[in-house]
Amino acid sequence: MSRSPAQRIREATALSAETVRREVIRGGGRGSKSAFLSGKIGAYLTKHSSPPDEVLGDLSALTAALPEAEMQVPAEQGTLLTILTASIAPRRAIEVGTFTGYSALCIARGLPAGGRLLCLDVSDEWTAIARRHWDRAGVSDRIDLVLGPAADSLANLAEEPTFDLAFVDADKVSYQRYYDLLVPRMNPNGVIIVDNVLQYGAVVRPRSENPAVVAVQEFNRLLAADSRVQVVMLPIADGLTIARKLPSPRSGD
Incomplete structure (x- = not known):
């Protein structure tokens, strides 16, 4: 029996997370979503950030019970996504990889009036959970x-x-492919945010x-070498890269 795309991603994610976790443990790391923060600093960061509301909390708890829970963004990253979205005020936004919908909900909450978010995913099972919570959050x-x-979907x-x-x-493994398809579809000064760029170190x-x-x-x-974008990498969660598409490529590259 052939495996569905969701099953293949589930298996690859589980293997990747476990392999990286073993590497982190062997190297003395903490092996968690906050692998780059001490326990005290991580708790301090959470305490001094806006907490998720009831809908996000319930979605997080439901997702945490899934075998693929590793794929969910942490609360502080969701808050950052809402803040960045509200600051950018995109008329059109796109998400590649939606899972159970936590990050999409956070992005959608930051959209301006009339703004829309296009979500791309392979799993009806996971996104059914997302749809319920999007409805609940309005x-x-x-x-x-x-x-x-x-x-x-991007190529189309x-x-x-x-x-x-x-x-x-x-x-x-497909990050470069997604990026190559996204760049020509981004407006000048458009922002591409990429998750898990540190792979637990x-x-x-x-x-x-x-x-x-x-x-x-x-x-x-x-x-980092792409002259079309300005890039910064942040050590939040498992590493987050923010790339701004420049109105014109950097000179000298």
Whole structure:
């Protein structure tokens, strides 16, 4: 029996997370979403950030019971997504990899009047959970969901500047493909946010047998050298890169 795209992602995610977690433990790291913060600093950060409301809390608790819970963004990252979205005020936003909908809900809450979010995912099972909580939060009218391989869905979009904000949190091996498809579809000064760019710290190790780590290492290298964007990498959660599409490429590259 052939496996569904969701099953393949589930298996790859579980393998990747476990492999990286073992590498982190072997290297003395903490092996959690906050692998780059001490316990006290992490607790302090949470205490002094706006807490999630009841809908986000319930969604987080429900997702935490799933075998793929590792794929959910933490609360502080969700708050950052809402703040960035509200600051950018995108008319059109896109998310590659929606899972159970936590990050999409956070982005949707930051959209301006008339703003819309296009979500791409492969799983009806996971996004059914998302839809229920989007409805409950009153943001479902701002979200369009397309099911299917994200690269195919992106390739089917008109290749013209359309989006002001993109969030990528899907199959790590395909990050470069998603990015290459997104850049021509971003407006000048549009922002692409990419999750899990530190792979629990495994990206700084010279050798890894984990395909996700190797792919993210190469993606990070190519992104930093891309003259079309201005890039900053933040150590929030498992690493978050923010890339702004420049109105014109950097000179001298």
